[in-house]
Amino acid sequence: MDQVLFYAAAALALVSALVVIGQKNPIYSAFGLIVTLCSLSVIFGLLGSPFIAALQVIVYAGAIMVLFLFVLMLLNVRSEQDAPGRGGRTLGAIAVALVALLVAQAGAVLVRAEPGPAPAFDASTQRMAEILFSPQFLYVFEATSILILAALVGAIALAKKDF
Amino acid sequence: MDHPSFVHHAVLLSLALFGLGTLGVFLRRNVITVLMSIELMLNGANLAFVAFSRAAGTLDGQVLVFFVMVVAAAEAAVGLAIVIALHRHKDTLDIDAFNVMKG
Numbered sequence: 105m106d107q108v109l110f111y112a113a114a115a116l117a118l119v120s121a122l123v124v125i126g127q128k129n130p131i132y133s134a135f136g137l138i139v140t141l142c143s144l145s146v147i148f149g150l151l152g153s154p155f156i157a158a159l160q161v162i163v164y165a166g167a168i169m170v171l172f173l174f175v176l177m178l179l180n181v182r183s184e185q186d187a188p189g190r191g192g193r194t195l196g197a198i199a200v201a202l203v204a205l206l207v208a209q210a211g212a213v214l215v216r217a218e219p220g221p222a223p224a225f226d227a228s229t230q231r232m233a234e235i236l237f238s239p240q241f242l243y244v245f246e247a248t249s250i251l252i253l254a255a256l257v258g259a260i261a262l263a264k265k266d267f
Numbered sequence: 268m269d270h271p272s273f274v275h276h277a278v279l280l281s282l283a284l285f286g287l288g289t290l291g292v293f294l295r296r297n298v299i300t301v302l303m304s305i306e307l308m309l310n311g312a313n314l315a316f317v318a319f320s321r322a323a324g325t326l327d328g329q330v331l332v333f334f335v336m337v338v339a340a341a342e343a344a345v346g347l348a349i350v351i352a353l354h355r356h357k358d359t360l361d362i363d364a365f366n367v368m369k370g
Contacts (some may be wrong), residue, residue: 106273110273110276111276114276114277114280117280117284118280118283118284118287121283121284121287121288121307122287124287124291124300124303124304124307125287125288125290125291125294125295125300125304125307127300130297130299130300130303133299133300133303134299134303137303137306137307140284140307140310141310144310144313144314147277147280147314148314148317150273151273151274151277151317151318151321152321153317153320153321153329155329156313156317156329156332156333159332159333159336160313160336163336163340164306164310164336164339167340168306168339168340168343171343171344171347172299172302172303172343172347175299175347175350175351176299178351179350179351179354179360181297181299181360195293196293196294199289199290199293199294200290200293200294203286203289203290203293204286206286206289207282207283207286210282211279211282214275214278214279214282215279217275223323223324224324225321225324227320227326227329231326232326232329232330232333235326235327235330236330236333241330244334248334248337248338251337251338251341252337252340252341254341255340255341255342255344255345256344258344258345258348259344259345259347259348260348262345262348262349262351262352263348263351263352265355
């Protein structure tokens with residue numbers, strides 16, 4: 105049962121990731137990305153991380169994607185025109201070749217690696233909170249709140265009319 | 268609870284997602300689609316973190332995923348604000364239109 109769910113979610117994530125980069129209309133890309141994020145959340149859950157799975161849906165599929173869709177609606181974006189791609193075909197071919205090389209190399213290493221038995225693992229929300237608020241990560245956690253505040257002020261300042 | 272090969276295949280999936288995101292950054296011409304491809308790459312990295320955290324049996328990888336999500340939220344907010352400012356300036360979202368640093 106778990107296996108069926110895992111491979112179904114993985115296939116769905118791959119297909120919808122292809123939709124994200126394959127669609128000319130960015131609205132369809134955004135919906136594809138939402139499907140990718142939700143199926144990744146299923147995979148996080150199956151890997152024994154319920155906290156990250158919930159965050160994925162709430163923060164990514166909820167907050168960030170709503171922001172994307174809001175901007176897409178606000179700017180009334182049309183599909184990309186069928187003009188020749190940027191930098192022509194050469195740049196695209198080089199990019200495809202480089203990414204294929206990267207994926208092939210890392211994939212070759214990974215395919216040869218033997219999957220070992222996974223150790224016992226407790227990633228409950230309580231354990232996550234104990235680690236996040238331990239002295240090791242507490243200051244990093246507080247720093248991220250300053251980062252979020254700075255991003256908030258920066259976003260408002262950038263999007264203001266008389267910029 | 269979970270199959271040992273899950274970790275392995277999750278890392279392969281994260282590699283594929285990262286590759287697809289990179290391709291999107293290179294090949295798409297709409298600024299917002301490029302930003303979404305960057306989110307795809309970040310999610311590939313997150314999946315690798317979670318898979319390796321599962322394999323190692325420690326929670327440090329999951330804490331890193333938490334911070335990556337925070338940074339991704341900040342990045343999306345600032346990035347989309349910049350996109351709005353650019354659209355107001357040039358009335359287009361084609362990435363080729365934004366090729367000078369001068370305002």
